[in-house]
Amino acid sequence: MLRARPSSTSRAQTRRGDQQQVRGPVPAWVLALVPAAFLLVFFAWPVANILARGASTDGLVLLARPQTWRIVEFTIVQAVLSTVLTVLVAMPGAYVLNRYAIRGRRVLIALVTVPFVLPTVVVGLAFRALLPADWIGSLAVILLAHVFFNYAVVVRIVGGLWGQLDPRYMQAARSLGATPWQGFRTVTWPLLRPAVLAAAALVFLFTFTSFGVVLVLGGPTTTTLEVEIFLRTAELLDLPGAAVLAVLQMLMLAVVLLVAARLQAGTSVAQRLRVPSARSLTRPRTPGQRALLGTVLGSILVLLVLPLAALVARSVRVRDGWGLTYWRALGSIDAGTTRFAPPLDSIRVSLQYAVVTAALAVLVGGLAACAVAYAGRAGRVLDAAVMLPLGTSAVTVGFGLLIAFARAPLDLRGTWVMVPLAHTLVAVPLVLRAVLPVLRSIDPRLRQVAATLGARPVRAWASVDLPLLRRALVVGAGFAFAVSMGEFGATAFLARSDTPTLPVQVVRLLSRPGEIPYGAAMALATVLMVVTAGAVLGAEALQGRGQAGR
Amino acid sequence: MRRVVVQSPPVLVAVAGLCALALAACSAASGSGAGTPSPSADPSLTAAPPASFAPATITLLAHDSFAVSKAVLAAFEARTGITVNVVTGGDAGQVVNKAVLTAGAPEGDVLFGVDNTLLSRAVDAGIFAPYKPAALAQVRPDLTALVSGSVGYAVVPVDYGDVCVNIDDRWFAAKGVTPPSTLEDLTKPAYKGLLVVENPATSSTGLAFLLASIARYGTSGWQGYWARLKANGVKVDDGWTQAYEGDFSDGGKNGRRPLVVSYASSPPAEIVYASDPKPTHPNSSVMLDGCFRQVEFVGVLAGTAHEQAARAFVDFMLSQPFQADEPLSMFVDPSVVGTPLPPVFTAWAATPTRSLSLPPAQITADRAAWVDAWTQVVQS
């Protein structure tokens, strides 16, 4: 049987039946070394440590209790519902914000990313302030809060790809007689599906392991697996039970991720990628387009802006009227005690962690994306492995890190690096999900052209694929930054410095009675919102500049 | 199209790899002594540390609510030459659990924040190096009794407080209703739908209230009490913040329930943390029946390299400057008898004459079972 081989030095594509496997400039396993090592050392080893502590059959008794399975059932149900709801609600937003030329588009995109960052306790209180009391504790509120948090995930991941789809495909379909809906269903949707699946998988992951939201807004019948694991580990020190539940959670998520990864790889189609220029954005002209724009803006206003506005309003609503008392208190509350942390210091610390996290996450996540894209079926193992930290209880990871790196020469506990490491673990999956669909959509022939023009394989990749990836990398970096700014669970656990990060400080303020700490917490939460929005806006601006042909 | 044979799902490979690592870690962990440290060949139980030191730095591990005035701490540092690095990370349970997990290779030198619900767990794990300071003689006898005997002075009581039901007086005055005065009152129809409590599984405040009910009604009667509470419309929040700031009518702005499980020190805290002009009296008061005594302890961590300096710090926590600072810094009562209290405390902090309590060893042994049973009764 005759078979053609790709040129080993120019790494062109192989044809195997109907499936094309694009190869990278460097063997996939080389690309996978750094991400795999990172995961092994900072995730697998710590988790293994904590599971080992719980290794005994005592924990299995938990599996016999019906309560455990009720919790599992609820966890799955609310995650599925949250995912479906978020995707449905956010898809129009993804479209409008990435295809319409509207004034302040970039600001809007930054705005919808802010909720993603906020500490869950803060959001919980904001929702409680807005909604009638009997809503609290119901499934509906939890779903609403999940949509609030994850709107940005869909808008950015799906919207990112949508903004780069060649509009001529739709035009071709329309010219062949398809209605807009038919055109969407038969032309746009197949091309968009990988991104939608990626975003859905991520939203499912987040909502499945949702902890803070459920804790704050949930009620008697609404507990998730994550909360249970937290209680067993952090409060009851029932490590065997926690270990059993943690493994159960990981297995369930692993199955879901596997399915999602297969669906994604099979539907990715190489199509000509266009760098979005001003010309590919349309101005909404028809009544239908205007109505869509209005609906999206309205839903963003109600769903996202209103709770945030409530936060800001709370921070300036003093006992009688309005005032800046709480803002001024920020600089003086607890001023004489060891608990005092100047807000500016907290901002600085949070930013430092965020920058380090973003850089690390882009490096590890970018390499992982390339390894997954160029490795074919074997790449799915790495894909799932990268996502695992998101599906593992933060407490498990946090505790694991503590005991794994407890002895010299690897005693990292006193160092500042632990917190960014924990943040990176949850940021890398986001980078991967943002970069991978774009990577898979790049026409491999472009690199062939570069080769014929004399570029060596690595140079060809760096000068052709990498610039096309830049936007996705910046999106990933933005998400990593945002996640780091708002991360609370692992940080509160691992942080060793005297200066707490912003979210930690917000929560500490909330744990005290009295109106001043409460108002100050709202003020600090506002600061957190503003800083994040500014950073995300900056990322948008940075990746917008330097695009040829604008 | 060629059919592709599916090999074992790659993700299960990844998870299997994880389990293999767990086995490896298991054998590694069993090699290292994760249990009790050997008694060091060092100072006796009561040996006081020297008056001054070569400069040293010690790390204090504490929960998030720990605070001391900088001036007070600075005076200590100047006097002894010890620099104190305060590291807070989580609530009391989390701090203790972290210490238990890292026993033998502790993250710090001194641990503050173990309370009576966690005491046995901590002591059994052997994370402390016992020390009986001279100043212990001035501590309230009922508190000292907790650390003698089997505890062997592993820790020293530093402060105490009470978890009680807080009452919104304004609400009751407006409705013309007499507030409840006993635990049993809370189950009466007059107070239906007015109480909010915290989940004992997720909140130490909630746990304290549960323990109070067990102490009052006994191990066979407490479940009936909670069934009556549930029938009377009790609301359960997952944490103190949600209960006090969210549902308590005197706490946040939207609260509708005038009875909440909180601290005896919440009313004076309300005044201290109010914006100017500060109110002359708090809007809430404390139900003196059914309070549960919470005691907090400090201990020198076993395995520390700075045992002497750590002991000096423990002495400092029992000294008057620190004890007098406690009420306004942490809103707790000092454990040393005769410590002067600030006016807002003497005026508005209620001290129940008889708080409920349970033996720490019993708490540690039965807590999980009690919480499970509570969940069955209240949350099903």
Place this chain on the structure above:
Amino acid sequence: MSGPVPGSERVVAALALREVCVGYGERAVLDRVWLDVAPGQVVTLLGPSGSGKSTLLQVIAGLLVPDRGQVLWDGHDLTAVPAHRRGFGLVFQDALLFPHLDVAGNVGYGLGVAGIGRAQASARVAELLDLVALGGYGGRSVTTLSGGEAQRVALARALAPAPRLLLLDEPFGALDRELRDRLAVDVRALLHQLGTPALHVTHDLAEAELVGDRVVHLADLARPV
């Protein structure tokens, strides 16, 4: 002319293909192909769609390793030489311009890779843009070009590093008849002016005759000698 003429092996062909075989699965796409392209000559390969024309170009360019056979340049076997060192330019049917670079960036890409200085490179880019009658287009974004303009930029890009052989894969397939005829004539004139040998594949006879000095049917090449 197909197959070797006895005694003609000594004729120095610029490009020579000897017994090149490429197969996918059971299908033989190229079966023992022989081909010679003389220096300065433009050869057109004519064949219907799916007859392996693109595959042949990929083999010559070094993007695909044949199962058997050799690609020779000036008598030297190129099997071990990777694509980026062969110095063969390639123009696709869809121009495949780099979307993130402007016109000048595209045309100058090969020069940048070769490390040619900025001043020298931009002079060469300008020269080539004039050659393809797109003078002054350097700063344009590639997304604003028409089909014919894009093809000409692709041509300029391939020619900028002065390749020793140009491969054209149905370069005018996407254009209208009139444009195609015009461009075909222009391209042929350009190639002769530069003296660059070229191998041009197409399924259109008229185009073949306009461009190529010599037209060969792919089917003839595939027939074993």
